[in-house]
Amino acid sequence: MGRKLLLKDINVPGIKSFEVYRKMGGYASVEKALKTMTPDSVMEEVKKSGLRGRGGAGFPTGMKWSFLDRKSDKPRYLICNADESEPGTFKDRFLMEYLPHALIEGMIVSSFALGANTSYIYMRGEFRWIFPILEKAIEEARAAGFLGNNMLGTDYSLELYVHSGGGAYICGEETAQIESLEGKRGNPRNKPPFPAVVGLYGCPTVVNNVESIATVPHILNMGGDEYAKIGIGKSTGTKLISASGHINKPGVYEIELGLPVEEFIYSDEYCGGIWKGRKMKACVPGGSSVPILPTELMLKTAKGEPRLMSYESLSDGGFATGSMLGSGGFIVFDETACIVRNTWTYARFYHHESCGQCSPCREGTGWMEKVLHRIETGHGKMSDIDLLVDVAKKIEGNTICPLGDAAAWPVAAAVRHFREEFEYHVRYPEKVKDPKHFEKEPFVSEKKAVAA
Amino acid sequence: MAKVTIDGIEIEVADGTTILQAARQIGGEIVPPAMCYYSTLKNSGGKCRACLVKVAAGSAKDPRPMPKLVPSCITTVQDGMVVENITNPTVLETRKGVVEFLLLNHPLDCPICDQAGECDLQNFAYNHGVSKTRYEEERRTFEQHDIGDKIKLHMNRCILCYRCTYVADQLTDNRVHGVLNRGDHAEISTYIEKAIDNEFSGNMIDVCPVGALTDKTFRFKQRVWFTKPLDAHRDCPKCSGKVVLWTKGNDVLRVTARKDQYNEVKEFICNECRYDHKDMNDWVIEGPRHIERGSVISQNHYEKIDLVKLKADVERQLKFQEGKRLNEANNTPA
Numbered sequence: 001m002g003r004k005l006l007l008k009d010i011n012v013p014g015i016k017s018f019e020v021y022r023k024m025g026g027y028a029s030v031e032k033a034l035k036t037m038t039p040d041s042v043m044e045e046v047k048k049s050g051l052r053g054r055g056g057a058g059f060p061t062g063m064k065w066s067f068l069d070r071k072s073d074k075p076r077y078l079i080c081n082a083d084e085s086e087p088g089t090f091k092d093r094f095l096m097e098y099l100p101h102a103l104i105e106g107m108i109v110s111s112f113a114l115g116a117n118t119s120y121i122y123m124r125g126e127f128r129w130i131f132p133i134l135e136k137a138i139e140e141a142r143a144a145g146f147l148g149n150n151m152l153g154t155d156y157s158l159e160l161y162v163h164s165g166g167g168a169y170i171c172g173e174e175t176a177q178i179e180s181l182e183g184k185r186g187n188p189r190n191k192p193p194f195p196a197v198v199g200l201y202g203c204p205t206v207v208n209n210v211e212s213i214a215t216v217p218h219i220l221n222m223g224g225d226e227y228a229k230i231g232i233g234k235s236t237g238t239k240l241i242s243a244s245g246h247i248n249k250p251g252v253y254e255i256e257l258g259l260p261v262e263e264f265i266y267s268d269e270y271c272g273g274i275w276k277g278r279k280m281k282a283c284v285p286g287g288s289s290v291p292i293l294p295t296e297l298m299l300k301t302a303k304g305e306p307r308l309m310s311y312e313s314l315s316d317g318g319f320a321t322g323s324m325l326g327s328g329g330f331i332v333f334d335e336t337a338c339i340v341r342n343t344w345t346y347a348r349f350y351h352h353e354s355c356g357q358c359s360p361c362r363e364g365t366g367w368m369e370k371v372l373h374r375i376e377t378g379h380g381k382m383s384d385i386d387l388l389v390d391v392a393k394k395i396e397g398n399t400i401c402p403l404g405d406a407a408a409w410p411v412a413a414a415v416r417h418f419r420e421e422f423e424y425h426v427r428y429p430e431k432v433k434d435p436k437h438f439e440k441e442p443f444v445s446e447k448k449a450v451a452a
Numbered sequence: 453m454a455k456v457t458i459d460g461i462e463i464e465v466a467d468g469t470t471i472l473q474a475a476r477q478i479g480g481e482i483v484p485p486a487m488c489y490y491s492t493l494k495n496s497g498g499k500c501r502a503c504l505v506k507v508a509a510g511s512a513k514d515p516r517p518m519p520k521l522v523p524s525c526i527t528t529v530q531d532g533m534v535v536e537n538i539t540n541p542t543v544l545e546t547r548k549g550v551v552e553f554l555l556l557n558h559p560l561d562c563p564i565c566d567q568a569g570e571c572d573l574q575n576f577a578y579n580h581g582v583s584k585t586r587y588e589e590e591r592r593t594f595e596q597h598d599i600g601d602k603i604k605l606h607m608n609r610c611i612l613c614y615r616c617t618y619v620a621d622q623l624t625d626n627r628v629h630g631v632l633n634r635g636d637h638a639e640i641s642t643y644i645e646k647a648i649d650n651e652f653s654g655n656m657i658d659v660c661p662v663g664a665l666t667d668k669t670f671r672f673k674q675r676v677w678f679t680k681p682l683d684a685h686r687d688c689p690k691c692s693g694k695v696v697l698w699t700k701g702n703d704v705l706r707v708t709a710r711k712d713q714y715n716e717v718k719e720f721i722c723n724e725c726r727y728d729h730k731d732m733n734d735w736v737i738e739g740p741r742h743i744e745r746g747s748v749i750s751q752n753h754y755e756k757i758d759l760v761k762l763k764a765d766v767e768r769q770l771k772f773q774e775g776k777r778l779n780e781a782n783n784t785p786a
């Protein structure tokens with residue numbers, strides 16, 4: 001059994017309520033921080049913990065906090081990014097729905113560390129039903145003196161608001177989120193300046209993921225050094241993984257970073273193996289934006305070492321043979337899955353979600369989608385495959401925000417590792433016109449058959 | 453002051469200058485193209501990615517190269533910065549890509565477009581693009597709209613540079629149009645049709661780099677290269693009154709603000725000057741307008757090559773589309 005922190009009390013009846021949450025030791029970190037620590041010492045602990053942002057990029061949280069412009073006399077803001085819309089990622093939703101107070105507690109201590117007196121939870125619009133859950137948790141915390149003016153008799157005051165987004169994936173990008181919160185169209189901003197200097201209403205702002213924020217109380221309770229002992233190397237602590245796809249037990253799991261991928265997929269404690277007794281074909285380990293890997297590279301790195309669930313191990317080999325931990329959206333494909341179809345599905349998503357500001361992303365995402373659709377439905381040409389790679393290359397790195405990269409990477413990776421399957425689609429248009437073709441007749445690589 | 457080197461040419465500029473502005477101070481071929489940036493409109497730029505350049509050395513203090521290409525229009529120079537524009541193959545390749553992206557869904561109906569001859573997209577494509585598109589899909593289309601009694605919106609041609617929204621924000625007291633929807637379905641729209649009505653709205657036409665916003669009082673009157681531009685002015689209580697009259701014989705066909713060599717208006721004009729004084733006698737004529745590099749008219753590119761080539765392109769495209777439709781019709785089981 002790996003170490004559990006975030007989901008340790010998930011099965012305690014009534015843990016959604018303030019009373020039970022408090023009885024289980026909740027809000028201890030607020031008392032500790034407000035009464036015995038300074039904002040800087042809270043930040044120090046987070047730095048020591050080595051916590052890395054759980055929203056996708058894995059940027060060290062303590063370092064992000066230290067960039068916040070503290071010299072400016074403007075107010076400072078903390079925004080919790082709860083816009084979770086990445087296909088395959090559904091851990092924040094789970095956390096907020098079943099452990100709302102974990103997020104509220106995290107928001108309080110994090111706001112304290114940053115010197116923010118007004119903080120926002122920007123929640124994905126579709127999470128309608130979670131809205132009252134968080135609002136209730138905020139009210140309960142306020143009633144107990146953990147929010148409002150002069151909290152716990154100190155001179156620190158905090159107001160917390162839940163803001164419902166309008167249903168756009170792009171508003172998960174931090175600067176688009178800031179624009180949206182300001183009441184504008186959710187277009188990402190050009191950076192620099194970074195939000196830490198010019199953020200919400202032009203004021204210094206930190207944007208953090210739900211899980212990152214909910215982890216802070218645990219860091220304060222046990223101390224940053226202690227937290228850093230959990231996990232492996234620079235991947236400290238535990239991480240929520242939302243597992244989906246062709247596995248026996250889809251769901252949200254808390255793992256200790258460093259867990260072997262093989263164990264995560266096949267052990268009964270986690271995914272419980274591939275469903276229907278089938279074999280695994282491929283895996284997208286970190287949400288739809290990260291490169292897909294074939295089974296061999298998913299279980300072992302190119303060097304032959306076992307692949308681990310950690311920032312470093314998953315990206316070992318770069319994009320040539322590796323991927324990314326991303327937001328922890330772990331999607332598994334069995335041998336009947338059609339990679340082309342899946343890539344098209346992702347491309348359709350990014351096409352639909354591009355904000356349309358910069359030309360490579362606005363035009364390129366639609367182009368890739370159409371070409372992929374053509375190939376998938378048996379109307380493709382061999383030259384289309386290289387065209388896809390070229391379009392992806394022209395988008396990647398040339399856009400305002402990382403959505404362009406997120407659209408390009410999955411396409412480039414699918415062709416990189418599964419080119420033969422794309423070629424199969426061009427060669428046998430009649431067969432692939434049936435969307436369930438591979439379910440009846442799983443794709444077999446001729447190259448691998450020859451090599452074996 | 454900051455010393456910066458662009459394509460091997462060194463120049464000293466004031467702190468806070470952008471790479472693009474520094475390049476413009478040098479002038480000539482090394483100036484990156486700009487499709488969305490507009491020096492007289494605050495916050496413009498950063499969107500089209502036409503102006504991406506390589507920063508080979510960030511500054512004297514930190515000479516590391518920047519990992520990605522950067523938009524030169526909004527990136528400020530640092531002392532000791534080394535920039536590569538036309539000397540960097542990746543930059544040129546990427547720019548070709550941007551041309552291709554911008555033309556992907558573009559109708560290329562130059563032969564019937566009022567902007568032809570003074571179109572930034574034509575110039576951009578001519579100078580930086582390849583002559584063939586690899587796009588075979590159907591282009592997305594929008595309806596034409598009147599977004600004011602004098603402005604026609606031809607959304608198919610819009611490149612979403614957002615300049616017109618900045619004009620509305622910065623020159624008028626109330627913006628009533630904006631961008632609707634997302635991605636390649638994003639479109640310029642007013643909340644209620646024909647709602648744009650204020651004294652400086654006409655400047656939206658001048659800043660539009662393409663033929664998406666055109667002057668209805670000039671539509672289809674004349675190809676611009678058959679008109680004679682004259683510098684003129686009048687005493688105007690609302691604006692500078694400094695304009696260009698686009699004339700044929702004694703007729704004033706169109707009035708616009710004056711654009712510099714980068715096709716930018718430095719002094720915006722009011723709608724009264726633009727629309728209500730199409731009479732030579734209302735103006736003090738200063739002399740012929742010299743049209744600078746930013747326009748194909750002055751270079752005669754348009755007549756020599758573009759028109760023929762673009763027309764051929766359009767025809768080829770139409771034929772192709774028609775062939776595809778026929779093909780599809782034939783392949784669809786009855």
Ligand SMILES: Cc1cc2nc3c(=O)[nH]c(=O)nc-3n(C[C@H](O)[C@H](O)[C@H](O)COP(=O)(O)O)c2cc1C
Pocket residue numbers: 052053054055056057058059061064081082083084085086169170171172173174175207208209210212213401402403406
């Ligand atoms: C298109 C796009 C969508 C994103 N969506 C989310 C999201 O839903 N939730 C999230 O936490 N971060 C999202 N991010 C990442 C955020 O921009 C930001 O990096 C993150 O919230 C920082 O939090 P962290 O440092 O705690 O990880 C997204 C980024 C992009 C480019």
Ligand code: SF4
Pocket residue numbers: 170187188353354355356357358359361362399400401402403404405
């Ligand atoms: S990369 Fe895409 S989503 Fe991001 S700013 Fe550009 S167009 Fe918008």
Ligand code: SF4
Pocket residue numbers: 558559560561562563565566567568569571572573574609662663664
């Ligand atoms: S906007 Fe420019 S490129 Fe487009 S049709 Fe008009 S003249 Fe041609």
Ligand code: SF4
Pocket residue numbers: 609610611612613614615616617640656659660661662664665
């Ligand atoms: S209408 Fe013209 S000015 Fe406005 S966004 Fe489109 S191209 Fe730019």
Ligand code: FES
Pocket residue numbers: 485486487488489497498499500501502503504523524525526
């Ligand atoms: S001119 Fe610089 S990005 Fe458009």
